[in-house]
Amino acid sequence: xxxxxxxxxxxxxxxxxxxxxxxxxxxxxxxxxxxxxxxxxxxxxxxxxxxxxxxxxxxxxxxxxxxxxxxxxxxxxxxxxxxxxxxxxxxxxxxxxxxxxxxxxxxxxxxxxxxxxxxxxxxxxxxxxxxxxxxxxxxxxxxxxxxxxxxxxxxxxxxxxxxxxxxxxxxxxxxxxxxxxxxxxxxxxxxxxxxxxxxxxxxxxxxxxxxxxxxxxxxxxxxxxxxxxxxxxxxxxxxxxxxxxxxxxxxxxxxxxxxxxxxxxxxxxxxxxxxxxxxxxxxxxxxxxxxxxxxxxxxxxxxxxxxxxxxxxxxxxxxxxxxxxxxxxxxxxxxxxxxxxxxxxxxxxxxxxxxxxxxxxxxxxxxxxxxxxxxxxxxxxxxxxxxxxxxx
Amino acid sequence: xxxxxxxxxxxxxxxxxxxxxxxxxxxxxxxxxxxxxxxxxxxxxxxxxxxxxxxxxxxxxxxxxxxxxxxxxxxxxxxxxxxxxxxxxxxxxxxxxxxxxxxxxxxxxxxxxxxxxxxxxxxxxxxxxxxxxxxxxxxxxxxxxxxxxxxxxxxxxxxxxxxxxxxxxxxxxxxxxxxxxxxxxxxxxxxxxxxxxxxxxxxxxxxxxxxxxxxxxxxxxxxxxxxxxxxxxxxxxxxxxxxxxxxxxxxxxxxxxxxxxxxxxxxxxxxxxxxxxxxxxxxxxxxxxxxxxxxxxxxxxxxxxxxxxxxxxxxxxxxxxxxxxxxxxxxxxxxxxxxxxxxxxxxxxxxxxxxxx
Numbered sequence: 010x011x012x013x014x015x016x017x018x019x020x021x022x023x024x025x026x027x028x029x030x031x032x033x034x035x036x037x038x039x040x041x042x043x044x045x046x047x048x049x050x051x052x053x054x055x056x057x058x059x060x061x062x063x064x065x066x067x068x069x070x071x072x073x074x075x076x077x078x079x080x081x082x083x084x085x086x087x088x089x090x091x092x093x094x095x096x097x098x099x100x101x102x103x104x105x106x107x108x109x110x111x112x113x114x115x116x117x118x119x120x121x122x123x124x125x126x127x128x129x130x131x132x133x134x135x136x137x138x139x140x141x142x143x144x145x146x147x148x149x150x151x152x153x154x155x156x157x158x159x160x161x162x163x164x165x166x167x168x169x170x171x172x173x174x175x176x177x178x179x180x181x182x183x184x185x186x187x188x189x190x191x192x193x194x195x196x197x198x199x200x201x202x203x204x205x206x207x208x209x210x211x212x213x214x215x216x217x218x219x220x221x222x223x224x225x226x227x228x229x230x231x232x233x234x235x236x237x238x239x240x241x242x243x244x245x246x247x248x249x250x251x252x253x254x255x256x257x258x259x260x261x262x263x264x265x266x267x268x269x270x271x272x273x274x275x276x277x278x279x280x281x282x283x284x285x286x287x288x289x290x291x292x293x294x295x296x297x298x299x300x301x302x303x304x305x306x307x308x309x310x311x312x313x314x315x316x317x318x319x320x321x322x323x324x325x326x327x328x329x330x331x332x333x334x335x336x337x338x339x340x341x342x343x344x345x346x347x348x349x350x351x352x353x354x355x356x357x358x359x360x361x362x363x364x365x366x367x368x369x370x371x372x373x374x375x376x377x378x379x380x381x382x383x384x385x386x387x388x389x390x391x392x393x394x395x396x397x398x399x400x401x
Numbered sequence: 402x403x404x405x406x407x408x409x410x411x412x413x414x415x416x417x418x419x420x421x422x423x424x425x426x427x428x429x430x431x432x433x434x435x436x437x438x439x440x441x442x443x444x445x446x447x448x449x450x451x452x453x454x455x456x457x458x459x460x461x462x463x464x465x466x467x468x469x470x471x472x473x474x475x476x477x478x479x480x481x482x483x484x485x486x487x488x489x490x491x492x493x494x495x496x497x498x499x500x501x502x503x504x505x506x507x508x509x510x511x512x513x514x515x516x517x518x519x520x521x522x523x524x525x526x527x528x529x530x531x532x533x534x535x536x537x538x539x540x541x542x543x544x545x546x547x548x549x550x551x552x553x554x555x556x557x558x559x560x561x562x563x564x565x566x567x568x569x570x571x572x573x574x575x576x577x578x579x580x581x582x583x584x585x586x587x588x589x590x591x592x593x594x595x596x597x598x599x600x601x602x603x604x605x606x607x608x609x610x611x612x613x614x615x616x617x618x619x620x621x622x623x624x625x626x627x628x629x630x631x632x633x634x635x636x637x638x639x640x641x642x643x644x645x646x647x648x649x650x651x652x653x654x655x656x657x658x659x660x661x662x663x664x665x666x667x668x669x670x671x672x673x674x675x676x677x678x679x680x681x682x683x684x685x686x687x688x689x690x691x692x693x694x695x696x697x698x699x700x701x702x703x704x705x706x707x708x709x710x711x712x713x714x715x716x717x718x719x720x721x722x723x724x725x726x727x728x729x730x731x732x733x734x735x736x737x738x739x740x741x742x743x744x745x746x747x748x749x750x751x752x753x754x755x756x757x758x
Contacts (some may be wrong), residue, residue, distance in 0.1 A: 010485050010681050011403045018402065085402050099654035173561040285758050302746060303752035309676070309697050327405075339670050386663070392660030395667055396640050399655040 012319070014089065018094040021082065022089040025068065029097045032062055037299045040280075047103040048224035056103040060134040070108055071130045076133035077124070084322045092272035093371065096279070098121040102370045106175055107131040111184045112200070114246060118255050122242030127203070141171040141185025141204070141228060148173075149386050150188075152253070156230060158187035158202060163309030164237045165189075165202065165244070167210070167230035173380075178215030178225025180258045181206055199252030203244045218309060220372035258276045260382065268381065271315035278311035278348050278372075281356075284367075288356050295358065304354050310345050317341075333394030336387040343377030350374045404675070406489060413654035414489035417468060422488035424459045426715050432456055433500030444700040446591050446727045452679075460501050464530030472619070473511040477519065478528045484622060488681035493622045495630025498734045500592040502533050504544035504742075508623035510553055511536035513566060513616040517608040521568065523551055537598060538620055546596025554598075555609060555617050564613035569601040583587040590733040600610040617742075618684055624742040625677045625702035631735040632670045635713040638728060639663060643716050658715050663667030666712040669705035676701045693755035703739040703748075708736050 014022070036059050037044060039393040045052030063069040064078055072087045073079025082090065102108070108131060115127055130136040147153045155170025171177075172277045190198030206213060210233030215223040235244055247255035285304045288296050317338070321331055350371035361368055378384040381392060392398045406414070433456050434446030457489075463469050471487045473479025487508070491531045511527045514520065516532070526532025527741045535549035543552055588595055594599035607613070608705045640663065643654030653659050683691040714721045721728045739745065 010406060010684050012680070097609060121689050129590065135730070179736070268610065282756050282758055289758070301753050301758055302749050304758060305749040305756065306700075308756060309701060309749070309752060312697065313672040316404070316679050318670050319402060320675050320678075323403055323405045334565055334671065337671050340664075340668055341672055365695040383655075388664035389657065391667060392654075396636075396663055397644070398660055398663065399644055399652045400658040401651065401655050 014085070018083075018085050018089055019327060021086045022093055025148075026093040027069075029067060029093055029099060030066060030178045031095050032066070033099060036062060038101075044100065046222050048176060048218070048222035049382075050179065050223070053103055053176065054099055057134050057137075059100060060102070064133045069104075069134075070112075072133065073112070073128065077128040084326060088270065088272065088318065089321060092275065095270075095272040095276035103179070104134055104137060105130065105268065107136070107182075107184075108141050110140055111138050111338045113267070114184075114255055114258050117258055118201075118247030120189055120242045123246070124242075126241040136182050137180040138184055139174050139177045139226070141174060141177075141183040143173045144170060145172055150381050151256075152186055154183070154186050154199060156187050157233075158189045158200055159191075160189065160249075165235045165238070166201075167204070167208075167233045167235055169230050170362055171225040171230075172225075174213075174226045174228050175224060175380075177206075177213050177228055178223055182226060184246070184386050186256055190250055190251070195251075196253035198250055199256075200249050201246040201255040202235065203240055203246055204235055205239055208235060208239075210234065218376065220369060223290065226282040238391075248315060261321075267348075271311070271318045271342075274311040274342060274345055274349065275315055277346070278308045281307055281349055281353050283313070284353055284356050297355060300352065300356055303355075306378065307345070310348070314338075314341055314345065330379040335392055336382075336390040338378065339377075339381060339397065340384045340387050340391070343374075343381075346374040346377050347371070357372050369384035404678070406485070406678075407603075409413075410486055410489060413486070414493060416466065416492045417490050418496070420462055420466060421459070421493055421499065423457060423464050424455070424509065424659060425497040425499055426451075427498075427730055428527075429455050429459060430498045430500050430592055430730050432726075435594070447723055448727070456500055457500065460530050464528070469507050469530050469531035470511065470528030470568040471514050472508055472633070473524060477515040477524045479511065479515070479524075483682040483685035484619065485489040485678075485685045488622065488626050488678060491626035492630040492633075492677075494635045495734075498592070498631065498634070498731050504620055504623035504627065505544065505549075506533045509555075509616050509620045510551075511537045513553065513608055514618070515614060516612050517606075518565075520607065521551055522603060526550070532565025536620060538617055539747075541598045541664070543596045543598050544593045544741060546598075552598065552601070553616075554601075555613055556618070564617055565610060566616055568604040568607050570604050571601050579611035588737075590737045592730075593734070593737055596646055601651040604745070614692065615684070616691055618680075621699040621742045622677070622680050622684060622697045624672075624738050625698040626735075627701075628702035628706040628735060628738050629670060629674050629677055630730050632666070632673070632702075632709040635706075635728065635731050635735070636663065636666050636670065636708050638731070639666075639713040639716050641661070641719075646718075653680035653716070653718075662712040662716050665707040669701075669708050671699075673701040690755065693752055696751040698744070699743055700745040700748035700752065702743040706735040707739050 040055055044055060045054055048298035060069060067080050070079040071082040075083055076096050112128060112131060115124055142151060144156060150271055156171060159166040167187065183206055185202055185204060186199050187202055188198055189200035197252060210231045212229040213226050215226045218224040241270060244327055281304055325331060350367060353367040354371055393400055423595050425467055428451040431446055431448050432450045432453055466489060467480050470479030471490060483668055491508060506527055512523060513525050523532045523534060533549045534550045535543040536555055537543050537552060538555045539748050551571050554569055555564065557564055625687040638660045643659050672708050677698040680694040683694040713728060714732060717728060
């Protein structure tokens with residue numbers, strides 16, 4: 010056991026921190042300090058510019074091979090980068106659904122031609138990918154997908170509807186699950202398709218999330234023709250009718266460490282500790298005396314996530330893939346995120362009602378236990394696959 | 402960065418686990434409880450009991466394996482292991498609810514007395530399993546008071562922020578005598594049989610304030626590790642029970658409400674355990690945040706074990722709420738240990754102070 014960073018890792022961290030500090034400042038200054046939510050049309054453009062800056066300097070996808078715009082960073086270096094990114098207040102990654110959710114499947118199932126085309130354009134933000142899995146009647150019960158892909162000469166005809174598509178209104182491409190065998194049931198007969206959103210017969214309608222941002226979209230497919238050669242290497246990822254297996258490969262990334270790394274929550278916990286100090290300095294009488302205990306508890310919970318991740322990465326580096334325990338991880342960070350923000354709102358007192366970073370963050374945190382598989386589904390998975398309880 | 406135990410550490414853990422599975426099953430834990438009804442007439446220890454000599458045999462077996470001298474330097478006849486080497490062994494003693502003062506004698510007193518030059522000549526006996534030492538952190542309750550040869554007080558009371566370790570004599574009796582220190586007959590965990598320490602006499606100090614501070618952190622770490630082990634035991638017991646027990650024609654463990662309780666229990670243990678292992682590393686390497694990390698470990702393990710105990714009891718239903726069934730042995734030990742060596746709140750206070758708030 011050695012819980013220190015190597016000299017190489019420290020050097021990588023320092024280089025990342027120096028670059029991020031300078032370039033985040035420059036990006037904010039270019040916009041007069043007025044950075045809008047990345048889930049609005051104007052804010053998305055600002056954030057895309059930031060993504061391009063990251064890409065040009067090789068920081069957009071640090072763990073990817075250099076050929077695709079990364080720097081072949083180890084998982085340890087990636088963790089350090091994430092810690093610095095969040096410590097320095099880096100903005101949410103508007104390309105995250107591509108780089109964190111689709112890319113792992115492309116690496117695992119994509120043909121060399123697909124990888125060469127899709128990955129660099131995703132990393133640079135030239136192509137923006139949204140996830141087309143959920144449907145009005147397929148949420149937690151994802152296997153009840155009814156959107157259809159009908160095989161015809163030279164391509165597919167797409168019909169149906171996807172929804173809760175994050176940032177769909179600002180994206181160029183969708184990776185989705187479609188029922189390609191009309192006789193099939195449940196998780197059989199699905200195909201994972203890569204779909205440009207500018208095809209005739211596709212309509213994207215953005216709509217407001219709970220926080221008011223246009224972060225959601227629904228995507229309608231009305232007999233849209235998806236040609237086989239719409240993308241170099243084809244539009245099917247991992248083989249026809251193999252969609253479920255391909256999709257499940259990304260869910261552990263979504264639940265596990267890549268989408269919501271500990272650096273994000275540790276940074277929030279540190280800001281919470283800072284907020285407590287500020288409030289106490291400003292007016293000791295106004296601070297609820299029980300909040301000190303809660304702030305310490307939140308800090309420990311974020312730190313525990315960091316430590317649990319160090320265990321996971323140690324195992325991953327040794328070649329043991331993460332298993333069903335990623336379900337527990339997803340429950341932990343999503344509930345932690347709400348608790349962190351609630352504690353901050355209590356520290357702020359009545360003024361928390363006014364729009365601010367903590368109240369905005371709280372509204373976003375509320376979605377955590379719902380997206381990426383509800384926490385109830387995660388508890389089922391953990392009970393059955395970690396503890397071995399009977400399925401029925 | 403490498404957050405995992407090495408093969409030697411895991412092999413030693415496995416050996417202790419196997420030994421305790423054989424020598425310290427629930428009936429041995431139960432045998433350490435007082436026989437018959439207590440002074441209020443309550444029947445607290447009913448159920449299958451092992452022969453009383455088996456209680457002592459576990460301790461001897463651990464001594465023979467070297468476990469009782471694990472934290473004692475080799476110069477004093479021990480194995481000289483670090484906290485990282487022994488934290489999993491402490492966890493196993495929690496899993497088994499070992500009815501002996503393991504944390505006090507083995508994790509704390511052995512290395513503390515050895516560092517102080519073994520003033521009472523007890524260290525060889527600790528290593529051999531013939532001497533036991535009670536350690537009283539922060540309060541005046543001597544856990545396992547019935548079976549200790551020496552008591553060490555660990556506190557910050559009379560010297561402000563500095564810790565002190567004092568060897569004391571007297572103040573303990575081995576039975577209720579009018580006018581003498583009170584024997585607690587009706588303790589929550591009958592095996593721990595705590596005594597209240599009164600009218601004691603200081604025999605001498607024990608080590609430097611730094612030694613005493615480290616001793617306290619080792620006690621918090623060892624207890625936190627036992628709590629994780631107890632949590633694992635209660636969860637295992639419950640998973641086994643709900644997989645077998647059938648109601649409405651199906652195993653109760655197939656019901657979502659039960660699954661979610663147990664997923665929550667697993668969740669807390671999954672995130673408390675790495676905090677405990679990290680604290681072991683911080684103590685072993687003398688990291689500047691060692692005290693903070695020990696406190697984080699104890700706070701998280703205390704809360705986790707308590708929650709697991711509640712979930713375990715609830716998922717067992719009425720069978721868990723009996724003295725014949727084994728769950729209460731672990732549930733009560735966990736509840737006692739959740740407050741021993743500083744409660745979760747006490748330790749969160751130390752973490753908050755370390756965070757500068």
